[in-house]
Amino acid sequence: MPSDAQTATMGAATAAMANAEPVKLAERYEIQPGAPIPLLNAVGGNAFTAKALREKRIEPFAVICHASILPRMDICSTVGSLDNATHMRLLDWGLVDWPQDRGRRYCLVFERPGGKRLMGSLTDTLDPMPxxxxxxxxxxxxxxxxxxxxxxxxxxxxxxxxxxxxxxxxxxxxxxxxxxxxxxxxxxxxxxxxxxxxxxxxxxxxxxxxxxxxxxxxxxxxxxxxxxxxxxxxxxxxxxxxxxxxxxxxxxxxxxxxxxxxxxxxxxxxxxxxxxxxxxxxxxxxxAGRRLSPKQPQISRRAARPLEFQGSEYWHCRTLARAFARHAPAAASVIESGELDKWLRRSMGDDVRAEAVNNAIQTASSGKGGSQGDRLVARVCIALDPAAPIRYRGRAMMPDGIATMLADAFMRGESPQAVAEVIANQLPMFWVNVQTDFKPEFVPLVQTFDQLRGFLDRSSHGLGVERVLYEMNPTMPCMSSLVAKQLPTSPAELLRALDWIAAGGERHKDPIDRQIAAFLGARNKRGDELLYTQLGSGVEPMRRIIAMLTILSDIQARTGVDGLTHLASWVVALLDPAFRRFHNRPQQQEVRKMADAAAHNGRLTELLKVVDDPEALRRDRLAFEAAQIAYREADAEMDKIRHTIADRNSIIETSGRQVAAIASSLLSTVLVAGIILFFAF
Structure with a gap:
């Protein structure tokens, strides 16, 4: 039961929702947060009363999706185009501001069914239908x-x-x-x-x-x-x-x-x-009235003798594989001892399955991450039961469910490591290899996972498991803690979300973290991938912030989003290392003023031109180099003067001897001249 504090919090939230103003979806539908319809709740969200603002004849209701569940936005257009009375009609979909979260939620608007739900719960009973x-x-x-x-x-x-x-x-x-x-x-x-x-x-x-x-x-x-x-x-x-x-x-x-x-x-x-x-x-x-011959279920092969494992007896490969997946360390011991191979060949009489298991054992070292035992047991379970999901470290997923499994981990705030290791350890490829029936969809599946392993092998910004998340889930919103509540699903929406965050004063160190870098890398295929390698913490601050600004300005130029004044001001506050590249103090101050002006206009491309103008930087560099040469020349002259002054004692002694000699010579000359004149006259 909830505590008193939790009850009070829940009561306050309910009261706040009851008094909340209606929210609008694309100016076509109005949703009432204070008017829930529990009888129409869906697995992915709760139902609320809605009103059509244009088509008055329609009686709609809205499902506000849970924040921890990813809806199927990729099929909304297709489902929305269905005009069949045998399927609940999807009228509209999109994002709405939701007062309870102070953020946005996915909203799905349906035409309300005229009657009730057939069964409220699977525990209900009703009259058998004839x-x-x-x-x-x-x-x-x-x-x-x-x-x-x-x-x-x-x-x-x-x-x-x-x-x-x-x-x-x-x-x-x-x-x-x-x-x-x-x-x-x-x-x-x-x-x-x-x-x-x-x-x-x-x-x-x-x-x-x-x-x-x-x-x-x-x-x-x-x-x-x-x-x-x-x-x-x-x-x-x-x-x-x-x-x-x-x-x-x-x-x-x-x-x-x-x-x-x-x-x-x-x-x-x-x-x-x-x-x-x-x-x-x-x-x-x-x-149409044609009766078909009944199809008899196929009976799986049963062993002549069971394999004892963890206190139970197993007669079938499928049930044994489930037990192995649950007790991986013990299963690894049975596999490595050769007991499983012996049981498959002698008791099961299935040499084909035994060879598949041996192949699993030999290839268990492939991939990265996790322990050797985890990789071994996962591959052996696939070989024992090829149609079953991939089972690894307590998780089970079909190959086409890895994407949603990864998305679910991120949306719930759980570690995605185990799912990432499934890809890194090449388990989907092994699963495809052991299937008895080849399907055309296996080819792109293998190609996709091979590319994803390349992303996992590199951990720099824009890559890693975050990049895999967005590559595998095209409708996944950006999960960065900076913008997660805004649910941006495109680069343009991301820019607006960052600007909204900056306007509220919630400015963190950088506007691009690992999640945002991966999101932009996946959604902006024409961008320069090398720029993302400059976003790491070990990169020189000036290079990092210029790379960041270059990425953001490129997105703005491609999407045409204007008025990003708050985001631009956020970036300007980080640009001090870039300003200091200008050596001329007046020039540096002028660049700062121009940057502030560009930020005021919300133009990141203009801001980038100001702080990363190659010609201005070249002129500043040449002037600085000329100043350095002049300084060195002046410094050399000063060195000479200092050297001369430092040797003044030697100068005085040498000059004294010279003066004495000259004075002595002059005195001797005067005396001789005097004597001559005395005797002459």
Whole structure:
């Protein structure tokens, strides 16, 4: 329970929200922060009352996304273009100022369904739906919705009974709920996910395929046909274990009797092998009245004798791989002892799997980061169960879920190190290599991860795991602590966010940190990558600040964002090392005045020209060099004078002897002349 202090804080926040002014999305919709609609909350955010400012006939509501969850902004345009009554209509999307955070939040505006949610929770019970109602209200509309999504290359990823809504109060037709507030599978209980996706962390399940949506549809049909969750009372781990031991269809249907036609659909959709699972075409044939032959689930190979590990017996490779991933140090000992190889060859009779495991052992030294044991166990688990997610240091993710797994770590303020090591240790490439069925999408996948490893190998600004984050997630906002609350998703928005921060007086040391450098490096492909290497703490201050200003001015020039007066003033305050490059004091003062003028106009490009003008610097350098030469010449002359003065005693002694000699000569001459004159006259 929350403490008294927490309760008081929550109460104050609630009161503040109740009194908050409406916020607007693009001058088209008005959202009421003080009017929540809990019954329409989504996995990715809470629902609030909204009002259309232009189309008065529409009754909208808004979902304000949670700050720690990345919505699927990349598919909003596609989903927003759907005009199908079988899918909740997305009207608008974007960022809004949110009073509770004193920052911005993602906002999704939907057309409000006329009726209520079909099930409020998977623990609810309702009257079992008869076959005709299931066909008319569930299968027909959902197949129509999925066909339209499939034609546009979109996977829904959120099909479940709690995400179905009645279109009207009469409870006639049903519609599929939203799929953009969170990543595919993020809010799905393990019950509604395939075995492979259920083994992954919610953030690491990846986009998935239409086959995954159809599996979720099959579980949804089963729940509605029974009127309840067949595994109610079991947690996610127990549900997954039941599926692993028996297969999805036997584990979920158990001894329940379903209408014959519905049982056929459920059996076809719950086949664990995606290649054997019913497709949309199969469903179309079934709706048209054609009955398909039931597909028998494939039974996984069972060992003649179990492998004992951590006090339990394991008869299958898949369950053993899960146990290995949970107890990596003990698993490494079993692998290195050769016991696993012996079990695979003798008890399992699977030489192909044994060779795959040996390959995993031999290549375990590949990559960087983590321990040898962690790398070894991760690769061996992939070899034992190729279809399963990559499991490494307590985390599990599908290859196409690594991006969202990394984003989730950053958005929650957790360490991304383990996810980065998955890439650095080349685990996605190994996963691709052990797949039995080659898929065309594997080629770009391998190329992408190979490029990402290059970013990880270098730790300078603009690279490292931060660069990987933005390269893998094109819609990821900049996660720098400077601007995170503003959620800038483009270089132009980043400049405005920095200017907003500077206006509030929250100026830190530099306007570009590692996150901002990586964000700009990924979003501004035409920029000079070498400039980012000048941003490190070990670089000369003058070079660092000039590189920083060059990057920012280039972004301003490319985006056309004007009026960055506060950001420019922030930069000017850091430019003292650049000003000191001008040796002429009057010139230096003039440059400072010109820089202040450029900052006042908010023009970073003009500011850069002032402080980094090659011609002005050349003239100043030449004048300084001339002054240095004149100084050296004057100094040399002064040295001579000082040397002469320092030798004055010698000068006096020598001069005295010379004067005495001259005086003596003159006196002798006078005496001789006197004598001559005396005797002459």
């Amino acid at each position: 076959e005709d109602q299931l066909t008319r209200q569930i299968i027909h509309p959902l197949v129509s919705a999925l066909k339209e999504l499939s034609s546009r290359g979109v996977v829904h990823g959120a099909i479940r009974p709690t995400n179905l809504f009645y279109r009207d109060l009469a409870g006639g037709g049903l519609m599929l709920g939203e799929c953009v507030s969170a990543q595919p599978g993020y809010g799905q209980p393990v019950l509604l996910e395939t075995i492979e996706r259920g083994m992954a962390n919610p953030a690491g399940r990846g986009t998935g395929t239409m086959a995954d949506d159809l599996y979720s549809l099959g579980v949804t049909l089963l729940i509605l046909a029974l009127g309840r969750n067949p595994l109610s009372g079991l947690d996610d781990e127990a549900v997954l274990q039941a599926k692993l031991e028996r297969g999805s269809y036997p584990a979920l249907v158990q001894q329940h009797r379903l209408p014959l036609a519905i049982n056929e659909v459920v059996r076809g959709l719950l086949v664990d092998d995606p290649k054997q699972r019913w497709t949309l075409n199969d469903l179309d044939l079934w709706v």
